[in-house]
Amino acid sequence: MMNNTIPDVDYYAALADLLFPFAKSGADIEAVYPPRGLPDGAYVTRLGPSPTGFVHLGNLFMATVNRRLAVQSGGVFFLRIEDTDRKREVDGAVESLLSSLAYFGVGFAEGAAADGEKGDYGPYRQSERREIYHAFVRGLVASGLAYPCFLSEDQITAIRAEQEARKELPGIYGKYAEWRDADIALIGEYLAKEMPFVIRLNADACTVQGSGETVTIIDGIRGEITFPRNILDVVILKQDGLPTYHFAHTIDDHLMRTTHVVRGEEWLSSLPIHIALFEALDFTPPTYCHTALLMKVDDGVKRKLSKRLDPELSLSYYIAEGYHPKAVEEYLLTILNSNYEEWRLSNPGADNTEFTLTTEKMGASGILVDLDKLRDVSRDTLAGITAKELADFMIDWVSRERPDALPVLTKDRAILEAALDIGRSGEKPRKDLEYAAQIFEHISYFFDEYFQIKDPLPEHVGAEDARTLLEGYHGVYDQSDGREIWFGKIRALAEENGYAARPKDYKKNPELYKGHVGDVSAVIRLALTGRLEAPDIWEIQQILGEVRTRGRLRAFERV
Numbered sequence: 001m002m003n004n005t006i007p008d009v010d011y012y013a014a015l016a017d018l019l020f021p022f023a024k025s026g027a028d029i030e031a032v033y034p035p036r037g038l039p040d041g042a043y044v045t046r047l048g049p050s051p052t053g054f055v056h057l058g059n060l061f062m063a064t065v066n067r068r069l070a071v072q073s074g075g076v077f078f079l080r081i082e083d084t085d086r087k088r089e090v091d092g093a094v095e096s097l098l099s100s101l102a103y104f105g106v107g108f109a110e111g112a113a114a115d116g117e118k119g120d121y122g123p124y125r126q127s128e129r130r131e132i133y134h135a136f137v138r139g140l141v142a143s144g145l146a147y148p149c150f151l152s153e154d155q156i157t158a159i160r161a162e163q164e165a166r167k168e169l170p171g172i173y174g175k176y177a178e179w180r181d182a183d184i185a186l187i188g189e190y191l192a193k194e195m196p197f198v199i200r201l202n203a204d205a206c207t208v209q210g211s212g213e214t215v216t217i218i219d220g221i222r223g224e225i226t227f228p229r230n231i232l233d234v235v236i237l238k239q240d241g242l243p244t245y246h247f248a249h250t251i252d253d254h255l256m257r258t259t260h261v262v263r264g265e266e267w268l269s270s271l272p273i274h275i276a277l278f279e280a281l282d283f284t285p286p287t288y289c290h291t292a293l294l295m296k297v298d299d300g301v302k303r304k305l306s307k308r309l310d311p312e313l314s315l316s317y318y319i320a321e322g323y324h325p326k327a328v329e330e331y332l333l334t335i336l337n338s339n340y341e342e343w344r345l346s347n348p349g350a351d352n353t354e355f356t357l358t359t360e361k362m363g364a365s366g367i368l369v370d371l372d373k374l375r376d377v378s379r380d381t382l383a384g385i386t387a388k389e390l391a392d393f394m395i396d397w398v399s400r401e402r403p404d405a406l407p408v409l410t411k412d413r414a415i416l417e418a419a420l421d422i423g424r425s426g427e428k429p430r431k432d433l434e435y436a437a438q439i440f441e442h443i444s445y446f447f448d449e450y451f452q453i454k455d456p457l458p459e460h461v462g463a464e465d466a467r468t469l470l471e472g473y474h475g476v477y478d479q480s481d482g483r484e485i486w487f488g489k490i491r492a493l494a495e496e497n498g499y500a501a502r503p504k505d506y507k508k509n510p511e512l513y514k515g516h517v518g519d520v521s522a523v524i525r526l527a528l529t530g531r532l533e534a535p536d537i538w539e540i541q542q543i544l545g546e547v548r549t550r551g552r553l554r555a556f557e558r559v
């Protein structure tokens with residue numbers, strides 16, 4: 001059936017005409033996308049998500065690296081939607097991607113946008129670039145580097161089975177590539193019958209004489225990598241006329257003048273194919289930077305983050321819990337560059353844009369995503385944010401996640417700010433605010449609607465004692481007392497009721513006392529906040545005001 005002699009130039013030209021009668025030439029397309037004219041050393045990077053509807057931490061991670069590399073070098077970072085797999089596409093996916101990324105402060109000066117796109121290197125949605133891909137596929141066919149393949153699914157399954165039985169490499173190559181240089185009349189016949197076909201790369205035709213069996217490239221993160229040259233006739237254009245990821249990104253990154261492709265380790269195994277495509281098209285490949293996979297430690301075992309098992313893989317998790325974008329950014333930088341934490345220690349107040357991110361300092365194996373560490377970083381970051389800004393942040397979160405609580409939180413802005421600011425000035429500022437859901441819980445006792453007694457009485461104080469202490473406190477409490485006078489009253493109250501005025505006295509002779517002044521404060525704290533752990537009582541009283549302070553003392557005395 002097949003033509004075994006290597007066809008001539010006319011054959012390939014005729015085949016290209018037969019398959020793509022209306023396609024433009026690659027040169028026509030090239031002319032529309034000239035080099036960008038950026039200064040030397042400027043990075044052009046992109047985010048190339050597939051619109052599957054699931055926006056994950058990997059998207060933000062990649063966006064953070066790619067954007068920084070571009071911005072810090074005076075380059076361009078753009079968004080390209082990789083939507084060639086129509087089956088996986090979900091309505092509204094681009095909008096949710098953009099809004100999730102926008103929460104974390106990631107925007108795009110160029111590329112796909114919710115209402116179209118901006119920039120001179122588009123279209124930025126692969127599904128709209130069909131004409132462009134066809135021009136280059138046509139060029140490959142005309143040079144004998146690609147060909148139509150009409151193998152049916154059943155035939156491919158049979159080939160696979162045969163290869164398996166013979167323990168051979170699976171795939172279409174060499175003798176299995178039946179449609180390489182097939183009789184043009186037969187191809188015409190199949191086309192007339194509208195038989196489905198794909199276009200495959202002719203891997204053997206691509207191999208330049210003497211180019212050797214392996215290829216070596218310099219990966220921006222991993223350094224020199226050597227791998228076997230591609231020998232597979234991979235599909236470059238699918239039956240629906242849209243390209244595969246392999247082919248699409250080659251064309252796009254070339255035409256969009258991408259200089260660096262930072263992408264996940266899962267693409268490393270396809271690198272031979274990508275390099276083969278760049279060679280076949282005679283394009284210079286970008287610098288590939290393959291990041292390590294995002295992992296977590298689960299029961300002591302390090303494993304890949306999983307969509308099914310780990311809510312923290314989804315960006316919506318961080319938005320719903322209300323992690324502050326600055327905290328997440330700070331955290332991502334710590335896992336992105338091994339020297340970031342050190343830089344932060346020596347530049348505590350500096351804007352993190354002063355740090356230069358480098359691909360060489362990125363890890364090449366398993367990046368640990370650790371929520372404890374994120375919260376830790378978050379505590380530090382939030383300590384550096386003003387109460388005013390935090391109040392806006394909380395209102396924004398509450399409007400989204402707890403709209404029922406919005407009237408309560410916004411009733412008195414001064415109270416909200418004061419509650420958020422408590423204990424944050426001074427020598428050792430308090431660092432216990434982590435994320436909006438936790439902060440909301442943390443400050444909830446300032447609002448009567450959410451105030452409730454959560455903790456039991458402290459260990460050394462019985463119910464009867466508690467009542468006596470609170471009655472006593474209520475008698476001496478004066479809202480206008482300064483901190484010193486106020487604390488003097490607490491010490492006196494402790495002593496009058498058999499508690500040591502100083503913890504060290506109690507420690508020396510515990511048998512002489514019921515407890516110490518700390519227990520007395522704890523009872524008051526419990527009455528006023530409903531919990532044993534809370535900031536300074538005096539400050540809390542200043543915020544609650546006299547009426548509410550007395551109200552809570554009275555209510556607790558009655559319990």
Ligand code: GLU
Nearest residue numbers: 048049050082249262263
């Ligand atoms: N569309 C690919 C993905 O979603 C992008 C990979 C790349 O950045 O090249 O994984």
